Amino acid sequence: MAKKKDDAFDQAYSRGAKVKRFFTIIVFILTVITCIQLFFIHDSKQFNRQVFSLIQYIAFFLILNSPKLLKKYHLEVPVEVYIVVTIFAFLGLVLGDGLNFYGRIHWWDSLLHFASGVILSFVAMWMIQMLIGRHERHQLLDTVLIYIFVASFSLAAGAFWELCEYTTDDIFMTNNQQYMASTRGTIITKNDVPLVGHAALTDTMKDLALDLAGALVVIAYECSKKGIQKKIKKKKSGETSKMSE
Template sequence: MLKKLFNQKTLFGFIFFTMVLSTLFVTVKIFQAPTVADQGELSARVKGDYTLMLLQCIFGTLALLLPSFIAKRFKIVIPSGMIVAYAVFLYCAIYLGEVRSFYYKVPHWDTILHTFSGAMLGALGLTLISFLNNTDRIPVYLSPLFVAIFTFCFAVALGVVWEIYEFTIDSLFLTNMQKYALENGTPLIGQAALADTMKDLIVDCIGALAFSVFGYISLKSKKGWLERLQ
């Protein structure tokens, strides 16, 4: 009974519904929020904060539909375990992280998510190259070591793209995705302003490396660990 109630379709429906409601809620709050916080309420959210939330909620809603689109468009079988992990990550990063302010309320929330995302992107890269490695249209066999290196580079590259995205959004909309300022708006100075971005890149590499090693051992020893994730 529990398995019937809690399945992939139910999970996606819950997260999609949450994203849509959050988008509507944040849209209303943008018009109500002040442009600049009052001196007595430095921790209050302003229009820039809600603009960031709106962008993230819209992005999250669209991103949630991406695996289904890719699977149908390119006829790729994406492991169900990866899809569930992807959906849970979006929920934790966007709804809990931005809308519910877990990035500020929960210690190391951002670090945990970036480490997890590095491993998840590694899984995506491994799935992609495994698909190419097994297709008859490309008569080339890729060694487990090459697959592991590609997996690591693929995940790290997407992690860098995400940091570029954060920098771009912060520059255009005066948001604080890179956490170059405190929650009350006080700007950080020098190396402190770079700490969040560099920490994100480092833990992305750690997560990607961990999954790359996992994938290499699974392929090299033919233990079938990757198949069990599906």
């Protein structure tokens, strides 16, 4: 019975299944390579780095299989949301943390925070459509409130993520909030030097600003899309009235 449900999921979400298969192969290969390397590493710093990468790969596998888990609680994840979240998790967990893109590429963290603002805003729009209906008509005030909710949702999720980063850094002595002056990577050592004063707050404030910027891009996109739809509707109604005359 469980296998039939899994097959039905793969058929209904064929695109999601292809994405899942593609990333599963890549991350499985990385996981195997990392496990093999653990047996040949004698340096404690490198060993900790590889263990940390392994944890990120496991976390990514959990995200890959999250729709099936949510389905048990009667929650359906749209295939578009699943694909976008999976790609984002791959960029953050696998490339960012696992392969240390955060340390190697200085703008990688900023790119992902901007992208998260965009993704979270589309998720917020999806939530609104589920609550009030896709074809519901709204007044101008309702539209403004929707956009305020979208921006607030993106900022709130970004702030919650910063709290998670702070907690993780405090417990595991990592550098998720990039408060170190000597490295931008997630793993730190006793020799790394922290930022002092106002400079230590820069990364958090920049991340929240990028979350908001991503939300504003989505809001601008939705506004322009509605404007185009109104023009098309107005043009069609004009053509219809001419034909009736």
